[in-house]
Amino acid sequence: MKQITKLLYILFILLTAASVNAQQTKPTASVSGLLHNEQEKPLDYATVTLLRAKDSSVVKGTLTNDAGNYLIDRVTAGKYIIKATNVGYQPTFSAAFEVSAAQPAVNAPLIKMRQSSRTLQGVTVTSSKPLIERKLDRTVMNVENSVLAAGNSALEILERAPGVTIDKDDNITLKGKQGVTVMINDKLTYLSSTQLAALLRSTDGTTIQSIEIITNPSARYDASGNSGIINIKLKKNKQSxxxxxxxxxxxxxxxxxxxxxxxxxxxxxxxxxxxxxxxxxxxxxxxxxxxxxxxxxxxxxxxxxxxxxxxxxxxxxxxxxxxxxxxxxxxxxxxxxxxxxxxxxxxxxxxxxxxxxxxxxxxxxxxxxxxxxxxxxxxxxxxxxxxxxxxxxxxxxxxxxxxxxxxxxxxxxxxxxxxxxxxxxxxxxxxxxxxxxxxxxxxxxxxxxxxxxxxxxxxxxxxxxxxxxxxxxxxxxxxxxxxxxxxxxxxxxxxxxxxxxxxxxxxxxxxxxxxxxxxxxxxxxxxxxxxxxxxxxxxxxxxxxxxxxxxxxxxxxxxxxxxxxxxxxxxxxxxxxxxxxxxxxxxxxxxxxxxxxxxxxxxxxxxxxxxxxxxxxxxxxxxxxxxxxxxxxxxxxxxxxxxxxxxxxxxxxxxxxxxxxxxxxxxxxxxxxxxxxxxxxxxxxxxxxxxxxxxxxxxxxxxxxxxxxxxxxxxxxxxxxxxxxxxxxxxxxxxxxxxxxxxxxxxxxxxxxxxxxxxxxxxxxxxxxxxxxxxxxxxxxxxxxxxxxxxxxxxxxxxxxxxxxxxxxxxxxxx
Known part of the structure; x- marks a missing residue:
């Protein structure tokens, strides 16, 4: 109980410091706006970048929320444009607009984004993620659209991930090493090998989006797991x-x-x-x-x-x-x-x-x-x-x-x-x-x-x-x-x-x-x-x-x-x-x-x-x-x-x-x-x-x-x-x-x-x-x-x- 009390006390200090910091750095002006697709639906979690109109230099950026809205604060006076990017859509720019001290809150022009696609012999082909994707600190296996994932359990899919093997006792090995930490949606499972095997065997493979393999995690993650971390991402909802x-x-x-x-x-x-x-x-x-x-x-x-x-x-x-x-x-x-x-x-x-x-x-x-x-x-x-x-x-x-x-x-x-x-x-x-x-x-x-x-x-x-x-x-x-x-x-x-x-x-x-x-x-x-x-x-x-x-x-x-x-x-x-x-x-x-x-x-x-x-x-x-x-x-x-x-x-x-x-x-x-x-x-x-x-x-x-x-x-x-x-x-x-x-x-x-x-x-x-x-x-x-x-x-x-x-x-x- 003492540890939880200390945790809440430190949390209070951090929140207080954050609140004071936010109060001491009042923005000169703010820019807000809305992103839509061609069907007039809001685009959530798209990347929005504020650019200077004169040379297109980057000022700052943010993401849209669930309703397609975005807000950029601490903007000084000047002329700007908004650049919007999103996976599967063409990059789109807004018309130029001006921010002045006399107008502390500016609504940028509405941006409508078009889906990125191309036609191949009468068939529309849209972008899709590769089965195996390598990122800076991890390897990602995108199983959401994989045929082999159909009808398999999470344990059977995991066995197909790069460098992963599962032995006769359901112990998970990564690149020849045991001691792998398994997470689901960035959350530790708190299960040992036998219980973890039962959980993964009872997890439907059709609910899985991807499997991330992190061989050397940073200090942000718990220090357990000498072979690294396997993070199983479940499918998430995507629209209003x-x-x-x-x-x-x-x-x-x-x-x-x-x-x-x-x-x-x-x-x-x-x-x-x-x-x-x-x-x-x-x-x-x-x-x-x-x-x-x-x-x-x-x-x-x-x-x-x-x-x-x-x-x-x-x-x-x-x-x-x-x-x-x-x-x-x-x-x-x-x-x-x-x-x-x-x-x-x-x-x-x-x-x-x-x-x-x-x-x-x-x-x-x-x-x-x-x-x-x-x-x-x-x-x-x-x-x-x-x-x-x-x-x-x-x-x-x-x-x-x-x-x-x-x-x-x-x-x-x-x-x-x-x-x-x-x-x-x-x-x-x-x-x-x-x-x-x-x-x-x-x-x-x-x-x-x-x-x-x-x-x-x-x-x-x-x-x-x-x-x-x-x-x-x-x-x-x-x-x-x-x-x-x-x-x-x-x-x-x-x-x-x-x-x-x-x-x-x-x-x-x-x-x-x-x-x-x-x-x-x-x-x-x-x-x-x-x-x-x-x-x-x-x-x-x-x-x-x-x-x-x-x-x-x-x-x-x-x-x-x-x-x-x-x-x-x-x-x-x-x-x-x-x-x-x-x-x-x-x-x-x-x-x-x-x-x-x-x-x-x-x-x-x-x-x-x-x-x-x-x-x-x-x-x-x-x-x-x-x-x-x-x-x-x-x-x-x-x-x-x-x-x-x-x-x-x-x-x-x-x-x-x-x-x-x-x-x-x-x-x-x-x-x-x-x-x-x-x-x-x-x-x-x-x-x-x-x-x-x-x-x-x-x-x-x-x-x-x-x-x-x-x-x-x-x-x-x-x-x-x-x-x-x-x-x-x-x-x-x-x-x-x-x-x-x-x-x-x-x-x-x-x-x-x-x-x-x-x-x-x-x-x-x-x-x-x-x-x-x-x-x-x-x-x-x-x-x-x-x-x-x-x-x-x-x-x-x-x-x-x-x-x-x-x-x-x-x-x-x-x-």
Whole structure:
């Protein structure tokens, strides 16, 4: 509570200073006006520039609001013209007008803008964004109009983003590095890898506009995520009035899937209201084959395990909000989002055990059923005050998020001899695992353009997180279930983070420089209540950043950036609960896991705004990775997380869109990387493991009258990670879309992994662990999606980022 009080006090000081500053700099005169298109509709968020009439020199600029109005203050006497620009429209100039001291408020002449289009053999072609777009500090994947996005979930679309891979456990990797922070609409998800996978799997791909990949974020962002940030932008409303879209889709691989979503937007006067509702039913299969060898003294035991996992997911997601313009400079808003998901898992595992290879001495049959419910809700209140037209503004965010997960699991094990007779009595286990996470955050961001070339950004943030995980384990004895004291456990984790940052950016003629510094103080307590074991930590860290961009000529640009990052452990990775696949295979968390720190460097080159090349290097200390341990007494293998000494990553990425003809375009993205892991004490011996690897994706787009075809191919070479060696994989996707009924309706057909080739294959032979694993998900899926757009098509909601993004990114949500 003290942190929130301090936050509000600093906020009051900033608002007071801003108000005094605004009062002390009264403008000589102001210029206002209105922008329309050819249909007499207002053009919102268009760029308006005030020019001197005598030489067209730039004085200052601004953006139009939702109603197409603009206001430019602090204008001295003289003759001026207005230049208006907007995406998809021709640049337009107003007639000349005069500003004088005798007339403090001037209404500029109305400007009507014409849409920019050209005719090609009777077909009107309008400008559209490329699938992959490279910007100064990020790479953008524009999936809104992509055929391959139709019917896919957000997780499946993310897997197609440049440099992104998703492993068998749904961990997201960027350019060969784990530890990615995922945001949705500039807001942290506060979910760990498992929960995040469930959320993304239940997010309809048709609601996504673009995916932004930020490999080296500035000090404005939370310092978590050694691989950078992936920001998923959902579609936003774009015009006054009422509009919306309805999407319905079906899919089939080995199992049937369906999805529907409704998006509605309404704007009247100063009030904008928006909402999205999504529903889906998803069934998929996952086959895992594990062969492992356990050496215990003079005895060697061989395990051959085959598991069929069938998962059914029924989800309902919603997101509603509103923005209200209390004045031309201030906007209040709120957003409420929620997730109501039921998941049913039925796993069938058969393990053959022998003392010699391929000879079976006994068989274990382990059917497992897991029913889980996810009930998540997040509330954001925000306020944005534009202090003046120079760009000075302040924004405030208050967030509350609550995640509830309840899991019921039955794990039965039957023991047989090779001839099918019973070896010994069956083992029956069951678990109930209620867990909850509550997150409170507050943040303030302030932007102050000191002059035309120098800008200051500063802000503060406070967050408080509490997780409560209660594992209630039971074992069957004499026909009744009793408490299993060896597994029952309760783990409570509290964490608070206080942060402050500044960015200072300077623009020269051909050079731009930005330096930043972020400070974060973390206080955490992990309480393993059952065993009265408490882990307390308190630490203060500084995270500097530096960005330099140099324009050499019209066709050549180079850049350099540096940042320091932190990865705090996911909440579930700290939880020491044991989760069984069978009595010989399980996983558990590590309450002593420490945060890892990464220094990242990146050098970039852009040719002709088209070909992009980046060279990157990062050094991580206390690197947190998945490892396997083998209990040679119980002959069980289990997965957990450990801190290794260091991890070094070298990478190069080449991305280029290209045009072969007017109807054939494409994009090529290739990433090469080498990462080395070192540890002096893993399994009591030295670890030094590294391997060079590469991955690439080529996408082709073909346009014919009324139709759009896309073809995408992916390949990843063999690589290594921690103690594991991973084999190569590849896949080919294809899709076609057709728009009709005045382009208000669209139908898309897409097939992912056409040749059903994508599978995960890994192995390890380190210490006492010898294992080979092959995992085949249900990747070949055909999807048919129908979309109907209705109402006005250009309502535009205010872009907004809440303050709870970093904490949400560490919550796990099943899947």
């Amino acid at each position: 009035g009422t509009n919306g879209s309805l999407t319905a889709g079906v899919a089939y691989g080995k199992n049937f899937r369906d999805n529907t979503s409704l998006n509605l937007n309404h704007k009247v006067g100063n009030l904008s209201v928006f909402g999205t509702l999504s529903h889906g039913d998803l069934t998929r299969e996952n086959i895992i084959d594990i062969n492992r060898t356990v050496i215990s003294g003079p005895t060697t035991t061989y395990f051959m395990q085959n598991t069929l996992m069938k998962r059914k997911l029924h989800y309902n997601n919603f997101r509603v909000g509103a923005d209200y313009n209390t004045s031309s400079k201030n906007t209040l808003g709120f957003v409420v989002s929620g997730d109501h998901t039921n998941e049913y898992n039925n796993n069938k595992s058969v393990t053959k055990i022998g003392s010699t290879p391929f000879v079976v001495d006994s068989v274990q049959n382990t059917p497992t059923s897991v029913n889980q419910t996810y009930r998540n809700i997040a509330v954001n209140l925000n306020d944005k005050l534009v202090i003046d037209t120079s760009g000075q503004e302040i924004s405030i965010d208050l967030d509350y998020s609550k995640f509830k997960n309840n899991s019921f699991a039955n794990n039965d094990t039957y023991f047989f001899l090779p001839d099918g007779s019973v070896q010994h009595p069956s083992l029956f286990l069951r678990n109930q695992t209620p867990s909850s996470i509550r997150i409170y955050t507050g943040k303030v961001d302030y932007t102050y353009p000191i002059n035309k070339t120098l800008k200051l950004e500063a802000g503060i943030k406070a967050s408080s997180v509490k997780t409560d995980n209660d594992l209630r384990a039971e074992i069957e004895s004499s026909g009744t279930f009793i408490n299993d004291t060896s597994r029952t456990n309760r783990f409570v984790y509290d964490e608070s983070v206080s942060a402050a940052y500044f960015n200072l950016g300077q623009t020269f003629k051909n050079t731009s420089v930005q330096i930043g510094l972020r400070a974060e103080r973390t206080v955490s307590t992990g309480n393993l209540i059952t065993y009265s074991q408490v882990v307390h930590r308190s630490y203060l860290d500084l995270f500097p950043s530096l960005f330099i961009n140099q324009t050499i000529s019209a066709k050549h640009e180079v850049g350099f950036n540096f940042s320091r990052r932190i990865d705090r452990p996911d909440y579930d990775n700290l939880n020491p609960f044991v989760y069984y696949l069978d009595q010989y295979t399980y996983e558990k968390g590590n309450p002593f896991l420490k945060p890892q720190y990464t220094n990242s460097f990146e050098l970039s080159y852009t040719y002709n705004k088209n070909i992009n090349v980046t060279l990157g290097y990062s050094h991580t200390t206390d690197a947190s990775v998945d490892v396997l341990y083998t209990d040679t007494v119980k002959k069980a293998t289990y997965k957990t997380n450990e801190n290794l000494q260091t991890r070094d990553n070298y990478n190069i990425n080449i991305n280029t869109p290209y045009t072969i003809t007017k109807w054939w375009t494409g994009n090529l993205d290739v990433t090469g990387f080498y990462q080395k892991f070192k540890s002096a004490s893993l399994y009591g011996s030295m670890l030094s493991n590294g391997q060079a690897a590469f991955q690439g994706r080529a996408t082709q787009t073909f346009l014919v009258p009324g139709y759009k075809f896309e073809l995408s191919a992916f390949y990843q070479s063999a690589s290594s990670y921690s103690i594991f060696k991973l084999k190569s994989q590849y896949a080919v996707d294809a899709g076609v879309s057709h728009s009709f009924y005045k382009k208000k309706m669209n139908i898309k057909l897409a097939v992912s992994d056409i040749f059903n080739t994508r599978k995960n294959r890994l192995s390890t032979d380190y210490g006492s662990t010898n294992l080979n694993l092959v995992q085949k998900n249900e990747t070949r899926v055909a999807r048919l999606t129908f979309t109907y757009n209705f109402g006005n098509s250009k309502i535009k909601a205010r872009k907004h980022q809440t303050g709870a993004e970093d904490e949400k990114g560490r919550v796990k949500s099943g899947g």
